[in-house]
Amino acid sequence: MAAGTVTLIRVRWVQVTTALLVLFVAVSSLRTFPYYLPYSNEAFGGTANTHRNLHDSNVDWGQDLARLSQKLKTDYPGERIWLNYKGSGVPAYYGITASDIYSVPPDQVHGILVISDSRVAIASARLKALLATATEIDQVGYSMTIYRR
Numbered sequence: 187m188a189a190g191t192v193t194l195i196r197v198r199w200v201q202v203t204t205a206l207l208v209l210f211v212a213v214s215s216l217r218t219f220p221y222y223l224p225y226s227n228e229a230f231g232g233t234a235n236t237h238r239n240l241h242d243s244n245v246d247w248g249q250d251l252a253r254l255s256q257k258l259k260t261d262y263p264g265e266r267i268w269l270n271y272k273g274s275g276v277p278a279y280y281g282i283t284a285s286d287i288y289s290v291p292p293d294q295v296h297g298i299l300v301i302s303d304s305r306v307a308i309a310s311a312r313l314k315a316l317l318a319t320a321t322e323i324d325q326v327g328y329s330m331t332i333y334r335r
Contacts, residue, residue, distance in 0.1 A: 253327055255280040268300070273329070301333065306331065
């Protein structure tokens with residue numbers, strides 16, 4: 187509301203500055219297409235860094251599960267997939283077959299690790315140890331990161 191009253195100020199530089207800021211926000215949000223759920227403007231690090239400030243339903247409602255399924259089929263066919271996912275969607279619905287990283291001892295977790303960025307934000311000691319020995323190789327939308335271990 188306070189920002190909207192700026193248009194009432196009749197000083198030219200204020201109006202030009204306001205117009206430039208509105209244009210900046212519009213371009214920023216358009217560049218995020220089609221990943222609007224985890225959108226953050228550049229003042230907060232941009233969409234790629236939303237998971238550093240927010241997590242859970244602010245970042246992931248399962249919107250990237252279909253993209254993940256397609257990416258796994260095209261880019262990582264036949265590889266062992268490990269999934270640690272925090273979202274409301276059901277991975278099996280999208281044809282994602284993956285093992286749970288907590289179902290075996292850490293030294294047996296090798297292959298492709300798909301970790302929900304919300305899980306990374308609240309990582310357990312075990313998950314932190316696994317990620318410390320993994321290499322980030324890809325990202326799905328702005329809610330999941332793919333690692334190789």
